[in-house]
Amino acid sequence: MSAPETQRPHRRDTATGVSAPGPVRDARAPIDAAPVAGDGDDPDRAFAASAQSAAAIAAPTAGLTRVPRWPYAWAVWIPLSQFAVLGLWLAWDWRVGLAALLASHASILVPVFLPRARVYAPVLARLPTAAREVWLTIDDGPSDDTCAMLDLLDRHAAKATFFLVGARAQARPDLVREIVRRGHGIGNHSHTHPQAWFWALGPRRMRAEIEMAQTVLTGLAGRAPRWFRSVVGMTNPFVAAPLRTHGLTRVAWSARGFDAVRADPQGLVAAVERDLAPGAIVLLHEGARHGRNVAMIAALLARLDALGYRSVLPDADAPDVSADERAGPPGEGTAAPAAEARAAR
Ligand SMILES: [Zn+2]
Secondary structure (H helix, E strand, O other), X not given: OOOOOOOOOEEEOOOOOOEEEOOOOOOXXXXXXXXXXXXXXXXXXXXXXXXXXXXHHHHHHHHHOOOOOOOOOHHHHHHHHHHHHHHHHHHOOHHHHHHHHHHHHHHHHHHHHOOOOOOOOXXXXXXXXXXXXXXXXXXXXXXXXXXXXXXXXXXXXXXXXXXXXXXXXXXXXXXXXXXXXXXXXXXXXXXXXXOOOHHXXXXXXXXXXXXXXXXXXXXXXXXXXXXXXXXXXXXXXXXHHHHHHOOOEEEOOOEEOOOOOOOOHHHHHHHHHHOOOOOEEEEEEOOOOOOOHHHHHHHHHHHHHHHOOEEOOOOOOOOOOOHHHHOOOOOOOOOHHHHHHHHOO
């Protein structure tokens, strides 16, 4: 299922001077045959034809894209399902009708609370790779933990994507710029993080949450995020339309340690390790009230090193490096990230 491992270019980390392995941006061609199903969108493919250098990058980019193609499909199948229930009720008897009614309502409601359910929007839940690589995703920042986490990541030559809350980013713009400057990715994690009610937000409020964060983060990072993480992993019928508008791919996870509520580094490592596999998407948090997120990521990074796992960014999440940062040793392909960033739009 997974593409063969290929030689990956190493990229010089300008912040640390460490020669870090580059993001998973090499041409792992049959990526569309990956086990992560879900519908994709292909605006990237048009760009791919425009430049040969970009073509090698844009193909895997398209393979990871999960922009909703039919954001209003639910407006068709939900009414149809209720007509079917009515038909059963009339054709058989009330017991069959009631059972069908309950089952249909469960099929409408339950997926809202399942982070990997694709009923209301497609989702990327792991990276299609056979290599010992993981994608670290850190939610809820920026926070007081951000700087310490960036130092830790540098020390381990690890990259991560920070799923930021728009209003928190607005309050601490320097932290957002520092994340980008150090070569990490930025994702959209709503504007105000309404965790108690995210599942129940109506269309206007949902769109506002996603669009305001997208506007703020684009302004601060200098490029539009292409990843979105639902608050508490919940996705109701109104998430897909703004994701489509902004070309956002919803990202779930395949490994987690409940570090937003639990404060035990060894517990986090053990929980993540249970679900660790090539291409795992690891859910982490920063700024939790217990104040142990930095210690937890430190323990996890040490364990990943010991297990031989590298923490990488998926295609097109690579930073759009500035001109002075491109002045690395020749042959490193440092123009690629800019092409990727364009291809992602
Ligand atoms: Zn969150």
